[in-house]
Amino acid sequence: MPEPRAQPVTKSRNPTTPKFDDQELYNLAAKFGTPYFLIDEGVLRKNVSEIEQAYQGFKGPFRVAYSIKANFNPAVIKTFVSEGIMFDLTAANELYFLLKCGGSPENVIYTSITETLAEFESLISRGVRKIVVSSYNGLLNLIEATAKVGGQVSVLIRVNPEVHVKAELRFSLRHGKFGVPLDSMGEDSAMFMLRKILETPSLNFDGFHFHLGSQVEDPSCYSEALEKLEAFILGARRTLGEFPINTLDIGGGLPTSYGKSVPAPADFSARIMEQLSSLAESFGNKFTLIVESGRFLSADSTVMVSKIVNVKRFNENKYVYLDAGYHDLADAALLRHEYPVEVVPGGAVTQQKTVLVGRLCDSLDVFATSSRSKLGGAEVGKIVVFRGVGAYSIVLGSPFHCQPKPYVHMRDAQGRYSIVRRGQTIEELFDEEGGALPDPAESRE
Numbered sequence: 001m002p003e004p005r006a007q008p009v010t011k012s013r014n015p016t017t018p019k020f021d022d023q024e025l026y027n028l029a030a031k032f033g034t035p036y037f038l039i040d041e042g043v044l045r046k047n048v049s050e051i052e053q054a055y056q057g058f059k060g061p062f063r064v065a066y067s068i069k070a071n072f073n074p075a076v077i078k079t080f081v082s083e084g085i086m087f088d089l090t091a092a093n094e095l096y097f098l099l100k101c102g103g104s105p106e107n108v109i110y111t112s113i114t115e116t117l118a119e120f121e122s123l124i125s126r127g128v129r130k131i132v133v134s135s136y137n138g139l140l141n142l143i144e145a146t147a148k149v150g151g152q153v154s155v156l157i158r159v160n161p162e163v164h165v166k167a168e169l170r171f172s173l174r175h176g177k178f179g180v181p182l183d184s185m186g187e188d189s190a191m192f193m194l195r196k197i198l199e200t201p202s203l204n205f206d207g208f209h210f211h212l213g214s215q216v217e218d219p220s221c222y223s224e225a226l227e228k229l230e231a232f233i234l235g236a237r238r239t240l241g242e243f244p245i246n247t248l249d250i251g252g253g254l255p256t257s258y259g260k261s262v263p264a265p266a267d268f269s270a271r272i273m274e275q276l277s278s279l280a281e282s283f284g285n286k287f288t289l290i291v292e293s294g295r296f297l298s299a300d301s302t303v304m305v306s307k308i309v310n311v312k313r314f315n316e317n318k319y320v321y322l323d324a325g326y327h328d329l330a331d332a333a334l335l336r337h338e339y340p341v342e343v344v345p346g347g348a349v350t351q352q353k354t355v356l357v358g359r360l361c362d363s364l365d366v367f368a369t370s371s372r373s374k375l376g377g378a379e380v381g382k383i384v385v386f387r388g389v390g391a392y393s394i395v396l397g398s399p400f401h402c403q404p405k406p407y408v409h410m411r412d413a414q415g416r417y418s419i420v421r422r423g424q425t426i427e428e429l430f431d432e433e434g435g436a437l438p439d440p441a442e443s444r445e
């Protein structure tokens with residue numbers, strides 16, 4: 001096993017925020033209303049190549065997998081389909097979206113939390129062949145599904161390396177909602193499940209998967225997880241004999257810059273490249289390395305544009321009211337993190353502290369801002385641009401306060417703008433909430 005290495009110099013990544021023309025932002029607002037989201041297709045593509053370049057030095061096949069849950073807008077999915085990358089799915093309904101967008105089941109790596117028989121049957125019958133299991137019960141369901149539907153399935157085990165992860169969202173804690181432990185022998189352990197997979201004819205053991213968390217800012221977490229995994233594999237080979245490792249999937253978690261600098265994909269790969277190469281060598285076969293990403297791939301491609309609809313001065317504060325709220329940016333509200341925010345066009349900063357608040361009747365509906373945000377010149381009628389909102393925001397939107405889903409626009413590589421999700425009308429929202437159903441008294445079940 002390689003010696004622990006000194007931390008490489010961090011290249012650190014600053015925001016690659018797309019540059020949208022101010023006038024264009026106002027034009028879209030005038031034509032289609034606010035708030036709205038605007039995605040830059042070019043940034044989505046650039047992010048794919050940034051990860052691919054970071055792992056160029058890996059001595060085996062390498063694949064990027066987009067975690068569709070971060071943003072499942074069909075235009076985003078189609079962009080990634082055309083990049084030829086893989087897709088990390090966690091729900092059978094996500095497969096529906098992917099296939100509708102021209103994606104292929106061969107490019108899917110499927111990690112389920114629920115792991116039900118019906119789910120596995122539906123996946124296998126639609127051609128998914130790479131499935132990650134995370135519990136013994138789930139493995140038994142998968143075996144039953146292959147018996148019913150037929151066909152060979154490649155299986156990875158999701159392990160929980162139980163490393164201490166410095167991240168906004170941690171998935172590798174000891175409590176273990178995700179994955180199975182490396183150091184236990186019960187049914188829900190990597191060892192027990194590996195043995196079961198190796199003795200099941202309808203399954204091909206494919207490799208290991210772990211996912212440490214989201215917005216992970218410390219590359220050494222991956223190195224620690226790989227060390228634990230390597231030790232496990234060596235031990236398992238002594239017990240079970242040789243078994244192939246075709247895939248090693250080190251999960252997601254690459255951080256995006258929310259206005260402050262974070263390590264780049266190249267900083268992560270630099271930290272673990274030697275370890276990966278030595279793993280590939282000591283296991284005698286060149287496994288495919290998969291890096292998953294939702295947040296890094298999608299976040300900085302997108303801005304949300306909102307309009308200032310009211311202003312109030314109260315003691316030392318200037319309250320600036322937007323027509324958006326935390327129902328549009330639930331991820332930020334959940335994590336209490338700050339998106340870089342900018343009043344457009346900007347103006348002089350006043351003595352009074354600017355407090356940016358949303359439209360909801362909820363005292364929590366206040367946007368986190370710091371000196372990184374540019375709030376000077378905030379006046380009624382101007383727009384406010386939230387940057388880096390492409391991941392876990394559009395997909396978490398809710399109609400709280402009878403607010404219809406906002407428009408989503410995209411600027412393509414040629415600079416053309418198009419609607420990639422129509423804004424909902426208030427009539428549609430009413431109907432979808434049950435307004436179009438007959439009166440309950442006339443339609444008892």
Ligand SMILES: *Cc1c(COP(=O)(O)O)cnc(C)c1O
Nearest residue numbers: 067211214252253292293294295
């Ligand atoms: C959510 C998720 C990811 C993506 O995480 P990011 O932080 O968005 O990169 C990757 N793998 C799995 C299994 C996930 O559940």
